[in-house]
Amino acid sequence: MINLVRAELLKIRSTRMWLGMLALSLGFSLMGLAVYVALSGVEMDGDMAIPPVTDPQTVRAFYASASGGVLFMMILGIMGITGEYRHQTISGTFLVTPVRGRVLAAKLISYFLFGAGFGLATVLATVAVALPALAIKGGSTSLLDHDVPLILGGTVLAMALYALVGLGLGALIRNQIAAIIVAVGWVQLVEGIVTVALPQVGQWLPAGAVRAITFTTSMFGPGELDTLPAWGGVLLLVGYGLAFAAVATVTTVRRDIT
Amino acid sequence: MISVEGLTKHFGPVRAVDGLSFTARPGMVTGFLGPNGAGKTTTLRMLLGLVTPTSGRALVNGRPYAELDRPVTEVGAALEATGFHPGRSARDHLRIACTAAGLPERRVDTVLERTGLTTAADRRVIGYSLGMRQRLALATAILGEPRVLILDEPANGLDPAGVHWLRSLLRHLAEEGCTVLVSSHVLPEVEQTADHVVIVAHGRLVRDAPLAELVGAGGELRVRTEQAGELAVALENAGGRVRREDDRLWVTGLEPEDVGRAALDTRAVLTELGRERSALEKIFLELTMAEPDGPPAPPGTGPGPEETGPEKVGAPGKGGQS
Numbered sequence: 001m002i003n004l005v006r007a008e009l010l011k012i013r014s015t016r017m018w019l020g021m022l023a024l025s026l027g028f029s030l031m032g033l034a035v036y037v038a039l040s041g042v043e044m045d046g047d048m049a050i051p052p053v054t055d056p057q058t059v060r061a062f063y064a065s066a067s068g069g070v071l072f073m074m075i076l077g078i079m080g081i082t083g084e085y086r087h088q089t090i091s092g093t094f095l096v097t098p099v100r101g102r103v104l105a106a107k108l109i110s111y112f113l114f115g116a117g118f119g120l121a122t123v124l125a126t127v128a129v130a131l132p133a134l135a136i137k138g139g140s141t142s143l144l145d146h147d148v149p150l151i152l153g154g155t156v157l158a159m160a161l162y163a164l165v166g167l168g169l170g171a172l173i174r175n176q177i178a179a180i181i182v183a184v185g186w187v188q189l190v191e192g193i194v195t196v197a198l199p200q201v202g203q204w205l206p207a208g209a210v211r212a213i214t215f216t217t218s219m220f221g222p223g224e225l226d227t228l229p230a231w232g233g234v235l236l237l238v239g240y241g242l243a244f245a246a247v248a249t250v251t252t253v254r255r256d257i258t
Numbered sequence: 259m260i261s262v263e264g265l266t267k268h269f270g271p272v273r274a275v276d277g278l279s280f281t282a283r284p285g286m287v288t289g290f291l292g293p294n295g296a297g298k299t300t301t302l303r304m305l306l307g308l309v310t311p312t313s314g315r316a317l318v319n320g321r322p323y324a325e326l327d328r329p330v331t332e333v334g335a336a337l338e339a340t341g342f343h344p345g346r347s348a349r350d351h352l353r354i355a356c357t358a359a360g361l362p363e364r365r366v367d368t369v370l371e372r373t374g375l376t377t378a379a380d381r382r383v384i385g386y387s388l389g390m391r392q393r394l395a396l397a398t399a400i401l402g403e404p405r406v407l408i409l410d411e412p413a414n415g416l417d418p419a420g421v422h423w424l425r426s427l428l429r430h431l432a433e434e435g436c437t438v439l440v441s442s443h444v445l446p447e448v449e450q451t452a453d454h455v456v457i458v459a460h461g462r463l464v465r466d467a468p469l470a471e472l473v474g475a476g477g478e479l480r481v482r483t484e485q486a487g488e489l490a491v492a493l494e495n496a497g498g499r500v501r502r503e504d505d506r507l508w509v510t511g512l513e514p515e516d517v518g519r520a521a522l523d524t525r526a527v528l529t530e531l532g533r534e535r536s537a538l539e540k541i542f543l544e545l546t547m548a549e550p551d552g553p554p555a556p557p558g559t560g561p562g563p564e565e566t567g568p569e570k571v572g573a574p575g576k577g578g579q580s
Contacts, residue, residue: 007358014350015343088341091308092398095335096358098307098324257308258300 004097004106005113012080012114021076025069025122032065033126037133053139056146062134063148064214066119066126066155070162071187073115075180077166080111081248082176091257104249111163112241119159123152147215150230154213157234161241165206168244171251199226209237259284260305260406260439264314267300267461274300276461277314282439282454284405287432289452289469290441291542297461298441299338302410306335318406330359334399336392338410344384348375348394351383355401369397374423388415396424406437413447425451445542449473457541465541472538481507481517482530492520508534 012018041052051058084090097103127143135141143149166183173179187207195202195211202208203226212233228236260282267275275297282288292298303309305316307323318326318333326332342351352366370376373393383391392415399407407428413421428451432438442448448455448469455472457464465472482505483489490500490507496519498512509517514531521528 003360004358007354010350010354010357011343011346014347014354015345017345083343087343089343091303091306091337092355093358094308095306096330096355098326098329254310256303256310258303 001102001106001109004102005110008080008106008110009114012076012110017079017083018076018114018118021072022118022121025072025118026125028072029066029068029122029126030129032068033062033129033133036061036065037130037137040137053134053137056140059134059140059146059148060151060215062130062139063126063151064155065130066123066152067158067210067214069119069122070158070210071184073118073159074162074166074169074183074187076118077111077115077163078170078179078183079166079176080107080163081167081170081252082174082179085174086176094257100253101249104245104252107167108164108245108248111167112160115160115163116156118163119156122159123155127152147230151214154210154230154234158210158213158237161237162206164241164248165244168247171248203227204236206237206240209233209240213237259319259437260288260408261317261320262301262305262314263317265301265304265311265316266313267297267304267309268312273461275304275311278458278461278463279314280456280463280466282437282456284437285432285435286453287428287438287440287451289448289455290439290458291445291448291455292441292443292458292464293542294443296443296458298443298458299410300461301458302335302337302408302439302441305408306333306337308337328359328402330355330361330402330404332402332404333406333408334402334404335408336395336399336410336412338414342383342386342391342394345382347380347382348386348397349379351394352397352401355398359402361402365401365403369401372400373397389417389420392416392420396427405435407431407439409438409440411441411443413442413444421447445539449538455538469538472541478534479509479512479514479517480530480532480534481509481528483507483521483526483528485524485526488524489521489526492524492526493517496520506530 036050036058040050040058042049050061053059053062084093093103094100097106131141131143140146143152169183170176170179173182191202191205191207194205195207203212208227210233212228212230215230227233262281263279265275265278266273278297278301290298290301300309301316304311305318305323316322323329323333342348349366349370352369353363355361356363356366367376370379373396375390375393375397378386378390383394386394392412396409396412399409409428413424416424425447428438428440432453440448440451452469454467455469456466481489481493484505486502486505486507490502493500493507493509493512493516496512496516498509498516501508514533517531518528520526
């Protein structure tokens with residue numbers, strides 16, 4: 001199994017796709033952070049769009065912007081499966097390892113590990129910008145207060161689990177373009193709308209789980225959104241990861257590869 | 259050793275493979291022939307555990323592929339629809355297979371060298387020609403030094419030098435005692451390499467015989483002479499069976515020297531004397547023409563519309579075109 005995991009990690013590293021996705025993840029996270037940094041404590045029409053950095057909620061929002069990159073790890077997961085079908089490398093993969101469950105297990109482990117590394121890189125970059133920004137604007141520079149360790153750790157975990165969701169989605173849809181469109185549409189449109197319109201439902205979606213883990217409950221819109229406790233978010237996201245992992249396995253193990 | 263027993267695969271209403279049985283033995287190159295759509299690729303994919311048979315068995319060394327302990331070291335396969343990620347180099351592709359199979363990484367250099375890809379190894383596959391991709395597929399197949407090779411149309415896209423190289427590689431492997439199963443829809447390729455031929459059409463077995471038996475037997479001679487009537491009688495007297503068409507004769511049961519001798523005796527002037535297609539070619543051509551969407555085969559009429567004899571000099575139109 002260790003050999004298979006090494007082979008899968010080599011598959012990810014041997015094309016340039018992961019670099020592009022990492023760049024997007026970093027860009028997206030840092031862009032979100034830049035908006036918070038620029039607008040926190042700034043008065044607009046006598047109202048503050050985002051509370052000043054002395055507010056713990058704003059500190060949380062700074063660090064939580066790292067979670068903006070989860071979509072890109074999910075896309076990398078989608079490509080991890082759909083790419084094998086698209087380029088017909090799946091035959092070769094199953095010729096080396098005809099017991100398909102082992103291939104799937106290796107993929108799930110590799111993408112979980114890679115997602116964690118991907119998350120770590122995004123989190124570190126976010127911290128590297130957020131920390132000096134907080135220091136300059138007079139906020140808390142402690143990495144231990146305001147649930148910061150939980151937010152950062154949760155983001156890393158969320159990245160790893162979103163990779164599994166991506167694998168499952170890719171195995172289910174198999175067409176690369178279609179799967180990516182579904183993923184982007186889901187994350188950017190459906191979840192956003194449901195979260196605002198039906199927060200009691202939205203809290204059970206993957207985005208709701210991420211919100212719970214990153215303690216970002218009231219940044220947008222009026223009042224607090226319904227949100228699970230942090231541990232609930234972790235469990236929910238693990239549940240999604242495992243469910244999609246199961247989907248990936250079941251849909252791939254018996255299918256004819258023609 | 260490859261054995262296929264009563265193998266059947268339905269895709270919906272389509273019987274891609276229908277009760278197929280044959281074996282491929284060690285020390286031989288077995289040609290797996292059939293027109294496009296005959297079920298060759300599906301059969302090979304069932305042998306390799308990629309497609310589940312509807313019924314029947316496809317065994318390698320007596321076991322289903324998925325039950326082999328280290329399949330890559332027992333069976334090497336190059337399938338037509340097996341691709342490579344365009345953004346990955348040949349070396350990385352082979353390293354991945356090596357790593358997953360638990361083979362030592364020096365095998366990568368060995369097979370790159372053996373397939374002549376060493377200098378191109380670190381380039382991304384997107385820049386590879388079809389022939390180079392075929393070489394990479396073969397490199398992957400021999401990575402684990404298997405004793406059984408299953409190759410699907412390996413000569414597609416190879417240049418003449420590549421075909422020559424492939425042929426000698428396959429012969430060499432067979433002489434080493436390997437079992438080699440090569441599919442093809444291109445006849446001359448198989449005629450020059452295979453020891454044994456398995457022909458399929460519409461998913462069913464048509465012939466399973468040593469190549470020598472098919473190539474030697476049933477050969478027809480083509481004769482052209484101004485004294486066709488007299489020569490035909492002489493040839494029949496000599497024990498041949500003759501079919502006549504204007505100044506042309508088709509003779510079976512005789513060798514060219516018999517025809518020459520008969521021509522001398524009857525003082526007939528031969529303007530043409532040659533061998534017609536081998537039996538293998540004939541069987542194959544009939545199958546190809548019997549394709550549902552191919553040109554119809556006029557039953558019992560001499561050479562079909564696909565006559566490709568080299569001396570077809572301005573043959574006056576003998577019907578056929580409408």
